Amino acid sequence: MATSVIEQAGPQAHTRKAPTGIWSWITTVDHKRIGILYGVTAFFFFLLGGLEALLLRIQLGSANNTFLSPEAYNQLFTMHGTTMIFLGVMPLSAMYFNYIIPLQIGARDVVFPRLNAFSYWVFLVGGLVLNASFVFGAAPNAGWFGYANLTSTQYSPGLNVDFWVVGLQILGIASLAAAVNFFTTIVNLRAKGMRVLRMPMFCWMSLITQLLLLLAFPVITVALIFLMMDRYFGANFFRVSAAGDPMLWQHLFWIFGHPEVYILILPAFGIVSEILPVFSRKPLFGYAAMVFSGAFIAVLGFGVWSHHMFATGMGPIADASFGLLTMLIAIPTGVKIFNWIGTIWGGSIQLKTPMYFALGFIAMFIIGGLSGIMHSAVPADLQQTDSYFVVAHFHYVLFGGSIFALTAGTYYWFPKMTGKMLGEGLGKIHFWLMFIGFNVTFFPMHFLGLNGMPRRVYTYQPGLGFEFWNQVETIGSMVLGFSFLVFIVNIVLSLRKGQRAPADPWNGATLEWSIPSPPPEFNFAEVPEVTTRDPLWEEKRARGGHLPEPVRASGEGIHMPNPSKWPIIAALGIGVFFTGFLLGVKLPVILAGALLTIVAIFAWALEPAG
Amino acid sequence: MAHDIAHPAVDTTTGLDHRKLAIWTFIGSECLFFASLIGTYLVYKGKSVVGPFPHDAWVSPAGQHLEPIFEIPLVTFGTAVLLFSSFFVVLALANIQRGNRKAFLGWLGATIVCGLFFIGMQVYEFTHFVHKGLGFTTNLFGSSFYALTGFHGTHVTVGVIWLTSILVLGLRGKMPPEKALNLEIAALYWHFVDVVWIVIFPVVYLMS
Numbered sequence: 001m002a003t004s005v006i007e008q009a010g011p012q013a014h015t016r017k018a019p020t021g022i023w024s025w026i027t028t029v030d031h032k033r034i035g036i037l038y039g040v041t042a043f044f045f046f047l048l049g050g051l052e053a054l055l056l057r058i059q060l061g062s063a064n065n066t067f068l069s070p071e072a073y074n075q076l077f078t079m080h081g082t083t084m085i086f087l088g089v090m091p092l093s094a095m096y097f098n099y100i101i102p103l104q105i106g107a108r109d110v111v112f113p114r115l116n117a118f119s120y121w122v123f124l125v126g127g128l129v130l131n132a133s134f135v136f137g138a139a140p141n142a143g144w145f146g147y148a149n150l151t152s153t154q155y156s157p158g159l160n161v162d163f164w165v166v167g168l169q170i171l172g173i174a175s176l177a178a179a180v181n182f183f184t185t186i187v188n189l190r191a192k193g194m195r196v197l198r199m200p201m202f203c204w205m206s207l208i209t210q211l212l213l214l215l216a217f218p219v220i221t222v223a224l225i226f227l228m229m230d231r232y233f234g235a236n237f238f239r240v241s242a243a244g245d246p247m248l249w250q251h252l253f254w255i256f257g258h259p260e261v262y263i264l265i266l267p268a269f270g271i272v273s274e275i276l277p278v279f280s281r282k283p284l285f286g287y288a289a290m291v292f293s294g295a296f297i298a299v300l301g302f303g304v305w306s307h308h309m310f311a312t313g314m315g316p317i318a319d320a321s322f323g324l325l326t327m328l329i330a331i332p333t334g335v336k337i338f339n340w341i342g343t344i345w346g347g348s349i350q351l352k353t354p355m356y357f358a359l360g361f362i363a364m365f366i367i368g369g370l371s372g373i374m375h376s377a378v379p380a381d382l383q384q385t386d387s388y389f390v391v392a393h394f395h396y397v398l399f400g401g402s403i404f405a406l407t408a409g410t411y412y413w414f415p416k417m418t419g420k421m422l423g424e425g426l427g428k429i430h431f432w433l434m435f436i437g438f439n440v441t442f443f444p445m446h447f448l449g450l451n452g453m454p455r456r457v458y459t460y461q462p463g464l465g466f467e468f469w470n471q472v473e474t475i476g477s478m479v480l481g482f483s484f485l486v487f488i489v490n491i492v493l494s495l496r497k498g499q500r501a502p503a504d505p506w507n508g509a510t511l512e513w514s515i516p517s518p519p520p521e522f523n524f525a526e527v528p529e530v531t532t533r534d535p536l537w538e539e540k541r542a543r544g545g546h547l548p549e550p551v552r553a554s555g556e557g558i559h560m561p562n563p564s565k566w567p568i569i570a571a572l573g574i575g576v577f578f579t580g581f582l583l584g585v586k587l588p589v590i591l592a593g594a595l596l597t598i599v600a601i602f603a604w605a606l607e608p609a610g
Numbered sequence: 611m612a613h614d615i616a617h618p619a620v621d622t623t624t625g626l627d628h629r630k631l632a633i634w635t636f637i638g639s640e641c642l643f644f645a646s647l648i649g650t651y652l653v654y655k656g657k658s659v660v661g662p663f664p665h666d667a668w669v670s671p672a673g674q675h676l677e678p679i680f681e682i683p684l685v686t687f688g689t690a691v692l693l694f695s696s697f698f699v700v701l702a703l704a705n706i707q708r709g710n711r712k713a714f715l716g717w718l719g720a721t722i723v724c725g726l727f728f729i730g731m732q733v734y735e736f737t738h739f740v741h742k743g744l745g746f747t748t749n750l751f752g753s754s755f756y757a758l759t760g761f762h763g764t765h766v767t768v769g770v771i772w773l774t775s776i777l778v779l780g781l782r783g784k785m786p787p788e789k790a791l792n793l794e795i796a797a798l799y800w801h802f803v804d805v806v807w808i809v810i811f812p813v814v815y816l817m818s
Contacts, residue, residue, distance in 0.1 A: 235757070244654075252650075
């Protein structure tokens with residue numbers, strides 16, 4: 001290696017102090033701070049979504065229950081899904097895109113730091129707008145997928161669907177801006193010598209995810225625009241009396257919606273591909289196959305959307321084609337599973353908490369994948385669709401998959417981000433409670449579904465054979481909820497008096513472990529150069545197995561981008577603009593929002609560069 | 611490797627300036643945006659229950675006779691103007707790179723004038739259509755046509771504002787050859803908007 005990845009010490013005396021105070025957080029353009037903002041906000045929304053789920057489970061705990069009215073139930077299950085997807089998993093992934101990608105590619109920040117901040121603030125605005133609906137007693141209630149023409153003003157006259165449409169449009173802007181940013185960063189800001197096939201797998205999966213975001217979100221943007229036009233201006237996009245076709249909504253939504261689920265899972269794949277090698281003390285098995293299978297999944301993911309529509313009467317040719325393509329996705333996915341197993345095989349397994357969650361991920365994702373394959377068989381799906389079997393499937397892949405992996409990533413990267421280790425004892429308790437609670441809640445849903453319990457229903461009749469498993473699931477959900485309390489206790493205790501984390505607590509392979517925990521503002525005192533995959537393992541091998549603890553450099557002479565107030569102001573402008581529609585197309589508000597956004601963009605563009 | 615103003619040495623992984631890579635990425639995303647709008651137009655083509663129709667006459671139940679609504683000669687001229695504007699912005703870019711300030715500002719001004727003419731043509735066309743009975747809510751054709759061409763027109767407007775900002779900066783002497791990339795990025799966006807119109811014009815106006 002030409003230049004060492006180890007920190008070169010600068011003068012110790014005048015270490016740059018991180019700015020403090022709320023204004024420094026509001027104007028921050030530091031990817032690490034933005035990552036923490038995403039993580040804390042997303043975790044809060046995730047808990048909110050979890051609370052919504054617990055309320056649903058209480059209602060379903062017994063037949064003909066009256067804990068929730070049908071309307072309240074509809075609002076809660078809609079918000080649960082929308083929150084978990086858009087305000088939970090996606091921004092939790094964004095936390096790691098933000099914090100970890102620049103560190104792993106050896107960069108000081110992302111390519112567009114202010115755009116990065118903008119994405120966060122727009123996300124926050126979107127999440128607040130969506131949840132403000134509760135204050136008005138008008139939370140979205142037409143499902144997270146908002147099918148036309150239930151969402152028309154004729155069948156949904158209240159503000160509920162308007163909150164949903166406006167909230168999602170705002171969130172879409174945040175995702176698109178971030179996708180442009182991270183795509184450009186990963187392609188263009190890698191350290192010298194880091195060719196794409198030397199990049200960490202988390203960066204690869206994140207890169208593919210950004211591409212999916214860029215190509216899928218415009219489609220739902222158009223679908224939501226059509227719905228807005230129908231609701232606010234009386235357009236005909238989904239108006240049956242004008243020969244508008246509600247199926248158009250389903251096609252547009254799922255052309256977005258299927259790539260969206262790969263957006264939800266690919267970062268998780270990337271995280272697991274980071275953790276398994278480190279905790280097996282073995283390089284990732286089949287690196288190139290992992291790259292190509294990830295790319296193949298993403299490409300195929302654009303070709304299978306109508307497998308969400310097998311029961312809509314598309315005809316045998318469409319059904320067969322989409323069924324076949326869906327089955328094909330099992331192949332690259334299987335490649336990944338086998339490569340993960342190949343990574344662990346023969347390794348020196350370190351059973352620490354990140355590894356527990358990563359192993360749990362593999363098992364749970366396999367189960368979710370198996371029920372998925374069952375759905376790909378069209379005749380079987382006609383039985384399974386709209387039943388609890390589907391609910392089981394997607395919770396196994398989204399919770400058992402994404403959430404387990406994100407939790408693994410949290411235990412793995414928490415030391416780097418905070419300089420403290422999360423407690424191992426509490427971590428294992430957390431794991432087992434989550435694992436048991438999760439399976440007790442969701443496994444019986446396979447049975448209920450095949451026995452005929454429909455989904456999206458606020459109650460069920462006694463005597464149909466649904467009571468027992470529903471009761472079991474409700475108890476399981478409480479255990480699952482409790483596991484999050486354990487997690488929170490672990491986080492709080494560890495932040496207060498956890499064990500100090502060195503730069504490299506896990507014997508990591510990638511560049512983020514070469515700098516102090518937490519990293520200085522400028523990340524690397526000297527931008528590293530790499531010559532292999534797993535550059536830190538290579539460096540340790542060259543130096544007899546260990547590297548000394550990096551010294552905290554002062555960062556003198558390293559120029560970082562200036563903070564800026566324009567990202568949050570532009571985000572507020574966007575919020576005001578869309579709120580104008582929510583208030584019943586109030587033109588002054590819409591124009592005020594547009595003007596604020598435009599002024600902010602000009603000020604941003606003309607601001608002196610950092 | 612020889613470097614000049616048009617091809618500066620850039621210390622990035624691909625050798626491309628970050629902003630150039632970013633605008634291409636954004637343009638790629640926008641392709642899907644317009645593809646969805648164009649796809650919807652095509653799916654709804656010929657399915658409107660009531661007129662006015664784009665290429666066919668219609669007699670309403672009340673006996674009102676409505677001609678096909680498109681005025682191809684006007685739109686063809688507007689298309690040509692937009693296409694020429696892409697050529698003019700290329701000339702503006704070549705001149706800013708060579709340091710010919712007057713020519714740069716002149717060609718950039720011409721680009722903007724063409725853009726404004728196109729927008730004016732669309733405003734006239736929309737107003738004319740509304741008078742002839744085609745509103746946004748009239749039928750499937752109205753909704754899908756105005757959505758598609760309206761969003762395209764919005765993109766043209768954003769482009770005109772962007773180019774005008776560069777013109778104003780240029781008039782104030784703040785656009786030397788070293789800042790040519792700023793114009794190049796705006797020009798890439800402008801070309802994209804033009805290419806989208808090259809798809810819309812035959813699909814919407816010419817195909818019957």
